[in-house]
Amino acid sequence: MHSTPSLPHVLVVGGGIAGLAAAARLRGVVDGTVRARVTLLEASPRFGGKLLSGEVGGVRVDLGAESMLARRPEATTLARAVGLADALQPPSTAKASIWTRGELRPLPTGHLMGVPGDLDALAASGVLSAEGLARAAEDLTLPRTEVGEDIGVGEYVAARLGHEVVDRLVEPLLGGVYAGHADAISLSAAVPQLLAIAQRSRSAVEGVRAALAGAAKNPNPAPVFTGLDGGIGAFPGAVAEACRAAGAELRTDTPVAALRRTANGWDVVTEDGGTVTADAVVLAVPAPVAARLLAELAPEAAAELGAIEYAGMALVTLAYDRAELGPLPGSGFLVPPVDGRAIKASTFSSNKWGWLDKSAPDRFLLRTSLGRQGEEAVLDLDDDELVALSRADLREAAGITATPYAQAVTRWRSGLPQYPVGHPQRVARVEAAVAALPGLALCGAAYHGVGIPACIADGWRAATTVTAGEVSPDLLSGTQ
The missing domain is CATH 3.50.50.60 (FAD/NAD(P)-binding domain)
Incomplete structure (x- = not known):
């Protein structure tokens, strides 16, 4: 220096x-x-x-943010500069589901923050009803939606593809980032790539498809997200x-x-x-x-x-004996608020992160999140109530009936600024x-x-x- x-x-x-x-x-x-x-x-x-880690049931795990965007360079650049180059690890699996309409359904491939670029993949996922699929397909023939300098994410997507796409795809994905509401969140601030598509393309589906096809031409694409060995x-x-x-x-x-x-x-x-x-x-x-x-x-x-304004949320981390659990699919699932569940997402952490699976092969850790802007009253429930709500939803969504041997509740009051x-x-x-x-x-x-x-x-x-x-x-x- x-x-x-x-x-x-x-x-x-x-x-x-x-x-x-x-x-x-x-x-x-x-x-x-x-x-x-x-x-x-x-x-x-x-x-x-x-950014916080701690031990749950003798296993070190993240109790706050668990991953970072790898297709922006700043975080990985700083991590390498401080000696964490060898610790950078992408998720072991990126296959997530949507718990909606009574079932865990695969998150459709080929989307940008829930906006589909592939209507066939959207149909195959089963996330939307037949009526919702028909409405989404209208995007291909509707006249351009004028967005100006900014518009609410939900307002734009509903105008192009209908409210089902907003409710069952955009809302849970965007909520996972901002713990907010799609109708209120700025397209310019939160999804600028989609705003650019809206400003240059008549069809949102065709614009997203073209953007994803362009990204796919990169001969050495970086993983979308990365984590760190140890959290x-x-x-x-x-x-x-x-x-x-x-x-x-x-x-x-x-x-x-x-x-x-x-x-x-x-x-x-x-x-x-x-x-x-x-x-x-x-x-x-x-x-x-x-x-x-x-x-x-x-x-x-x-x-x-x-x-x-800020939104608050709670994370419930549960540790299980792996032998008491059946197989769990992928990295976890998102929950559309329209379905009226207590939790808004669950991450199957031991599936998602190879370092965690390796550090505790006989254990299985997962977490749920609860609360979003305007709905922070759930954070005032005591720990046992939040765990009970989480376990009830996990039982219904993924058939998890085992009893965790350890649990932790982390409250992030006023944790996420709203855009x-x-x-x-x-x-x-x-x-x-x-x-x-x-x-x-x-x-x-x-x-x-x-x-x-x-x-x-x-x-x-x-x-x-x-x-x-x-x-x-x-x-x-x-x-x-």
Whole structure:
């Protein structure tokens, strides 16, 4: 690594993956160029935010995010840079099902976030009724649907293919990412590839088919998703260790109470009464926390940030003796909300992840998720009630009657920011207001994407903003 004289001091507030990525960028962890002295303050006792692992029944497993998009380069690039290259592992199986209309039915192949590019595969799956299939086929002859700059995902897909496609395919797939509602979620923010198809193609089916055919021509296609041997929960610790090795100071249990602009930069006041002086600040915190810290400095930005809604969810992890279970199909199943079940998905973790199967061959771990925006009351049920609801649905969906020998419930209250129609414009207003405060940048899941690669990219972008540098094209293309 090489550094430059008179390095600025950047304080990063927040030790989730976005904040850690910002610190890694500033200390040259990926590309070897040290851009700043770094102090990172995390309010909680640990780093990683929604990336968390723990033991259930003596087996280490993810209790938060379990995979990351591999066709964006940022996450795999950072993982390799912090020594996790050999730990990257795609799922052992990607065959998922939809529990709908009383049965587990295969998730149709050839789709983009539930929008089919192959009507024959859709029909073969049995997910839709005959009436729903007939309505979906009308997409091929309907006139173009005008979408402008943005439209709700559900509104666009219903106009093209009917409400069954929204209810039984788009809703459960999109809900797995945002824990929100398809009608409210922005097509521009959540599925920009589909927005581009809508803007250039009359037919959604033909546009998706062409896009998938183009992707299939790649001679060395990357897996869509990847995990890590030992779980995604190991990622933030590895990044934190690499940042420390590169000279960053990282602190936990240090919540920030206030930001103050000074003649030469910033004073960051911690809740224990301490003050950290910095030339620049990266706020890598949830939108409500950023709104509180910016209420006096940037009231317009704070108001916009305060209006960003979040959804909560609970994950129920169950550990079984494998001998007591029959075979379970694929990687798990999604549940359309229209079917009125308690759970919204189940992942057969020991099927999905080879590292988990290898680490505990006599055990079988799976998990369910419950709750989404506007339906978080389920999180107030006690652990035993959430486990009972999950087991009842697992029994009906997949015939699982065995009793788990261990269980864990993880609640993620206000865990996922929502991206309604107009979200990109809201983010632009926030960033314009913050730009009036030199040496300040925001990053995290509330802005340009909720996935791990998007959060890492946002951390890199914020680091670049506060050091007035340029993001290396090689860095963002994942070639370094």
